[in-house]
Amino acid sequence: MGLVENIKDVAKIVQQSDNIELYRQLTNLSEQALDQQNTINHLHEEIERIEKKLKNKERIQRHPELYLTLEGDNDAIYCTHCWDNEEKLIQMRTTNGQFECPHCKLKGVFDKNENEIYKAKNNPLNILHGL
Numbered sequence: 001m002g003l004v005e006n007i008k009d010v011a012k013i014v015q016q017s018d019n020i021e022l023y024r025q026l027t028n029l030s031e032q033a034l035d036q037q038n039t040i041n042h043l044h045e046e047i048e049r050i051e052k053k054l055k056n057k058e059r060i061q062r063h064p065e066l067y068l069t070l071e072g073d074n075d076a077i078y079c080t081h082c083w084d085n086e087e088k089l090i091q092m093r094t095t096n097g098q099f100e101c102p103h104c105k106l107k108g109v110f111d112k113n114e115n116e117i118y119k120a121k122n123n124p125l126n127i128l129h130g131l
């Protein structure tokens with residue numbers, strides 16, 4: 001049983017004794033204990049969040065094309081801008097070798113082969129000559 005529950009049990013006993021001042025002080029104590037428990041829970045969540053961020057930070061691999069990958073995870077690429085700016089790992093949308101961040105809209109190319117095909121298709125000289 002937790003601290004708050006124990007205080008509530010004592011408060012019930014005190015309430016039956018008709019000692020209003022003692023009951024009031026116990027109620028205040030119960031509220032303080034509840035506030036402290038909420039603070040402890042919040043701090044535990046914060047510690048978990050920071051530990052997760054530190055683990056991710058150790059796994060980050062940077063690439064010249066402004067995206068990140070995590071060591072041991074070949075399925076997703078993440079936004080460099082969002083990580084550097086807010087320390088958030090935002091997974092990029094990928095299509096035909098290109099990426100776009102759904103959060104900050106950073107765009108680029110991550111697949112070098114697709115990148116070359118993309119560049120050739122969008123090269124003004126090739127478009128002009130119908131290549």
Ligand SMILES: [Zn+2]
Pocket residue numbers: 079080081082083090101102103104105106
């Ligand atoms: Zn982003």
